[in-house]
Amino acid sequence: MTRSRLLVGLGVCCLAYLAAALRLPLFDDFNVPAAGFVPTLVALGLVGLIGLEIGSTWGDRSISSVPAGTHRFVLEGTGLVGTAWLVGTVPAVLLFLFFAPKTLGRHSRIERGLLAIGLTTFVVIVFEVWLGVRLPTGLWSRLV
Amino acid sequence: MEVFVPLLDGFTVALTPLNLAYLSAGVLMGTVVGILPGLGPTAGIAILLPATLNVEPVTAIMMLAAIYYGAMYGATITAILINTPGVPAVMASTFDGHPLARQGRAGAALVMQAVASFTGGMTGLLLLALLAPFATTLATRFGPPEFFMLSAAGMLAIGAILGTERRSGILSALIGFALATIGLDVGSGQPRFTFGTAELLAGVPFIPLAIGVFGVGEILSATHEGGTRETNDRGARDSGGELPTKDEWAESRPAMLRGSAIGFLIGVVPGVGATLASLLAYGVEKGRSTSPERFGAGAMPGLAAPEAANNAAASGAMVPLLMLGVPGSAATAVLLGALLTWGLVPGPLLMTENPDFAWGLIASMALGNVALLAVSLGAVRVFAKIAQIPRGVAAPVVIVLCVVGAAASAGTFGMTVMWAGGLLGFAMKRFGFSTPAMIIGFVLAPLAEDSLRQTLVISGGSPAIFMERPVALLIGLLTLAAIVRGPLRASLPKGST
Amino acid sequence: MIPPTYLRRLLATFAVAGVVGCSGETVDRDAGAYPAERLRWTIPFGPGGGNDRMARTLIDIIDLYGWYPEGIEPSNRVGGSGAQGWGWVFARRGDPYQITTISGSFLTLPFQAGVPWTPSDFTPVALMASDDAILVVGSDSAPATFEAFLRSARDGPVAVGGVGALNSDVLTLRGLAREAGFTLRYVSFNGFGALSSALLSGAVDVVVTSPGEAIGLLRAGTLRGIAYAGAVPPAWMSDVPTFEELGYGGVVVSMPRGVVLAPEVEPAVQEWWIDTMRRVAATPEWATYLESAGLRREEVYGEEFGRALARLGRVFQSANEAEGR
Numbered sequence: 001m002t003r004s005r006l007l008v009g010l011g012v013c014c015l016a017y018l019a020a021a022l023r024l025p026l027f028d029d030f031n032v033p034a035a036g037f038v039p040t041l042v043a044l045g046l047v048g049l050i051g052l053e054i055g056s057t058w059g060d061r062s063i064s065s066v067p068a069g070t071h072r073f074v075l076e077g078t079g080l081v082g083t084a085w086l087v088g089t090v091p092a093v094l095l096f097l098f099f100a101p102k103t104l105g106r107h108s109r110i111e112r113g114l115l116a117i118g119l120t121t122f123v124v125i126v127f128e129v130w131l132g133v134r135l136p137t138g139l140w141s142r143l144v
Numbered sequence: 145m146e147v148f149v150p151l152l153d154g155f156t157v158a159l160t161p162l163n164l165a166y167l168s169a170g171v172l173m174g175t176v177v178g179i180l181p182g183l184g185p186t187a188g189i190a191i192l193l194p195a196t197l198n199v200e201p202v203t204a205i206m207m208l209a210a211i212y213y214g215a216m217y218g219a220t221i222t223a224i225l226i227n228t229p230g231v232p233a234v235m236a237s238t239f240d241g242h243p244l245a246r247q248g249r250a251g252a253a254l255v256m257q258a259v260a261s262f263t264g265g266m267t268g269l270l271l272l273a274l275l276a277p278f279a280t281t282l283a284t285r286f287g288p289p290e291f292f293m294l295s296a297a298g299m300l301a302i303g304a305i306l307g308t309e310r311r312s313g314i315l316s317a318l319i320g321f322a323l324a325t326i327g328l329d330v331g332s333g334q335p336r337f338t339f340g341t342a343e344l345l346a347g348v349p350f351i352p353l354a355i356g357v358f359g360v361g362e363i364l365s366a367t368h369e370g371g372t373r374e375t376n377d378r379g380a381r382d383s384g385g386e387l388p389t390k391d392e393w394a395e396s397r398p399a400m401l402r403g404s405a406i407g408f409l410i411g412v413v414p415g416v417g418a419t420l421a422s423l424l425a426y427g428v429e430k431g432r433s434t435s436p437e438r439f440g441a442g443a444m445p446g447l448a449a450p451e452a453a454n455n456a457a458a459s460g461a462m463v464p465l466l467m468l469g470v471p472g473s474a475a476t477a478v479l480l481g482a483l484l485t486w487g488l489v490p491g492p493l494l495m496t497e498n499p500d501f502a503w504g505l506i507a508s509m510a511l512g513n514v515a516l517l518a519v520s521l522g523a524v525r526v527f528a529k530i531a532q533i534p535r536g537v538a539a540p541v542v543i544v545l546c547v548v549g550a551a552a553s554a555g556t557f558g559m560t561v562m563w564a565g566g567l568l569g570f571a572m573k574r575f576g577f578s579t580p581a582m583i584i585g586f587v588l589a590p591l592a593e594d595s596l597r598q599t600l601v602i603s604g605g606s607p608a609i610f611m612e613r614p615v616a617l618l619i620g621l622l623t624l625a626a627i628v629r630g631p632l633r634a635s636l637p638k639g640s641t
Numbered sequence: 642m643i644p645p646t647y648l649r650r651l652l653a654t655f656a657v658a659g660v661v662g663c664s665g666e667t668v669d670r671d672a673g674a675y676p677a678e679r680l681r682w683t684i685p686f687g688p689g690g691g692n693d694r695m696a697r698t699l700i701d702i703i704d705l706y707g708w709y710p711e712g713i714e715p716s717n718r719v720g721g722s723g724a725q726g727w728g729w730v731f732a733r734r735g736d737p738y739q740i741t742t743i744s745g746s747f748l749t750l751p752f753q754a755g756v757p758w759t760p761s762d763f764t765p766v767a768l769m770a771s772d773d774a775i776l777v778v779g780s781d782s783a784p785a786t787f788e789a790f791l792r793s794a795r796d797g798p799v800a801v802g803g804v805g806a807l808n809s810d811v812l813t814l815r816g817l818a819r820e821a822g823f824t825l826r827y828v829s830f831n832g833f834g835a836l837s838s839a840l841l842s843g844a845v846d847v848v849v850t851s852p853g854e855a856i857g858l859l860r861a862g863t864l865r866g867i868a869y870a871g872a873v874p875p876a877w878m879s880d881v882p883t884f885e886e887l888g889y890g891g892v893v894v895s896m897p898r899g900v901v902l903a904p905e906v907e908p909a910v911q912e913w914w915i916d917t918m919r920r921v922a923a924t925p926e927w928a929t930y931l932e933s934a935g936l937r938r939e940e941v942y943g944e945e946f947g948r949a950l951a952r953l954g955r956v957f958q959s960a961n962e963a964e965g966r
Contacts, residue, residue: 003575003576006571006575010319014322017322017337020336020337021325021337024334024336025332028332030601030604030605030798030826031605032597032600032601032604032605033596033597033600034331034332034597035329035331035332035334035336037597038321038325038589038593038596038597039322039325039336039337042318042321042322042325043322045314045318046315046318046319046322049311049314049315049318050315052311053311053312053315070364070367070368073364073367073539074364074567074570077360077364077543077563077566078563080543080544080547081547081559081560081562081563084547084551084556084559085556085559085560089547089548089551092547093544093547093548096540096543096544097540097541097544100539100540100543101536101537101540104367104535104536104539104540105534105535105536105537106536107536107537115537115540115541119541119544123544123545123548126176126180127180127548127552131177131183131552133183133552133679134678134679134738135548135551135552136551136555136556136559138556187714187716283838283841284838284841284842285842286838286842287838287839287841287842287843287844287845288828288835288839288844289844290842291835291838327725328724328725328728329806330806330829330830330831331806331829332806332829333724333746333750333805333806333829335724335756345724345725345728345729345756346718346725346726346728346729347725413838414834414835414837414838415832415834415835415838464834464838468837468841468857468858468863469856469857469858470833470834470837470838471834477693477717489856489857489860489933490857491856491857491858491860491861491863492857492858492861492863493857493860493861494857594830594831594835598828598829598830598839598844599844601800601826601827601828602800602826602828602844602845604798604826613844615842
């Protein structure tokens, strides 16, 4: 991904935001700024600045795409959140901790297993038992 | 001096073995809760509140205050070590605290932080004991026009943290602004940009967003910069117990005092509190510095000032709480709830009707500060070691703590916001945008928008109201002066500073 | 005396530190029994406000008598006249561990702010009290009496502050403006903290609030009530005239204070909470709270409460339509 592409994407989002902001009332009965006033200003500022930014840095390829390792780590993190959605936080954490360290360095299966089990136990004891916080159990648990 | 007589009485109320036991337990429990990203002081107090139910009010409030202090301390550790502010108030501590940790100086940063917090807390309490009546008058000078001016001053902090990349910095702040307008509008009760979802009605939640943008964003870009191999430099491994240097102490001492004063004054204003105080203190320090370019790259005063400020603000917040019965923050509101449960009605009559209690509370906050200084200095080595865990292990562990913290604070929706924030933060960092500017914009936008619209409704649309109210005018002029000063300075020839 | 919950938590702390093992923490949790989990009590308004205080009082009473041993976690989800908090609870359909306290705007939001729920979506538990508005002025500000306020309001628009954009306070104010013939310029604040600072700083001269929120300032005389919407003012502010006495009794809309669960919660859980709330209402602590918070006792339970809410909602809606917005 290049910076220009990110800016174009951001610009599209900001135009959508501007369109939505313009549908809110700008002023109320007393001619005082209403719900749409600040968002409209913010949107105009964003669109303008992004325009300037694109104009002055277009085609600057000095920053290239993300290397494979980061890519994998990002995917693994997305997997963690996705698995937590589906089957619950605790199994997701366990799986992630077993696989992710491999991406970033050399760690044996035993090391990773110990880390996964140790930290998962810690999370369960601190959050669920001590603090009584209910971690999301995922869509899977609703089906059962 | 006779002002100190009631304070000494307060100490005799507070200093019993049982109270001290509860105080220590509170500090420890608070620290543990605070370290975990996602559970700030308010959640900490609320969760641990049942533990204080069946004891005397003074003991209970001491423990609650201790939990609060402990949690704030814990949150700062997380902010410094993994760049993840679990509460808005410690956000400014990441600006220089985390760069220090990355340079292998986590130990020094934590020592400085502990001393600055202690200084801020104690100065704040001293000012509280000496100036409570005056501060009460001050607290009653702030209406919507003043809040708006304060939020404008807070925005200056955005300018202060930006380097040369002004345009992309302002762009970042505006992204934060735009995110903050999602949800229900206070002024009209209308939903904005919610796409009809119930989750977004409550707006984008701060904790998951901050955990994502700062914590996950930082991990991802560190992974990225370091490639996929572990390249922890040797220096970081050997210097865990290092202390700040003599020069750093010298330049941080006045920063702490200024931070404490700013913190107390801003803390007194109900509803603005520690976040704005720490941002302003940071901005002032950078503005005054003869070498502002070191800020954001690990300057000690840049850590000392906001830390002193947020702790002094916690003391300042006691003024509206005790003297007016007006809670300034979620945490003081929990204290207020506790007070009311015990049949104590905070307000102008509290100091005369229940002086023992009020002064006992103030004394216990002082004791809490002392206990915390002891705990934190003792624990520096342990926490500094955390900074040396190889990244292959540390990065996944931090990601897990971020996910779990976000889930604990806002469920699966929180996790989603957190991860999206993380990717956004990574992309922004990578392409030269400023994530702190974005989060400051996000935090200050609601205050600015609500107070602006309230002001204009009151005045019937006329901006002249800002000129007619002396405090608003004063803050406005100071802000303006600070804006003008920067470019003036920059236009001076290089050698003249 | 150290409470048992404290000991348990301390034990758990040690377990975390690895000093002792986790000692059968989950054994006492029966599968089918309610409650089996920590309860999330959503407070849709700012800390220290009326809704917040009532929720926390209820929680404290329940904790005090040990009626909910798994623990209750209050959480403030502030914004948009309460819609953020109730929106959160609404999204937790069928979850028996999500409860919330309602206020007047619970009824007005569905038709005024386009929120995706109506009061009938929630599982009704109990109406516990009614809250009547009070008009409050700073002690040294211009309109010292209700009559003086009316006079200045008729001369030109007067800004009146309040918490929330659309609620019973606003409807009462609008009714008053209509009856007394003045133009209302209403300023919406996010919580009592910001509202009271605005009044104390003289940015607004008059605010509408409930007596319980301003109790400390009212008792000290820092603020003064000029008109109370309820029938009989609490003893500590007996000198404040009522709307009825001032000839505006017809405009009063009171704010229901009650408790509802998330939508579609099982009837057994609903019964459990109705029973618990009956017990809460009978405690001396609750009576003390009502007196000190300036609330009127009013108890309606279960489906009857649900019907009362729907009825009141229609009153709000027609009052709103009469306003032509």
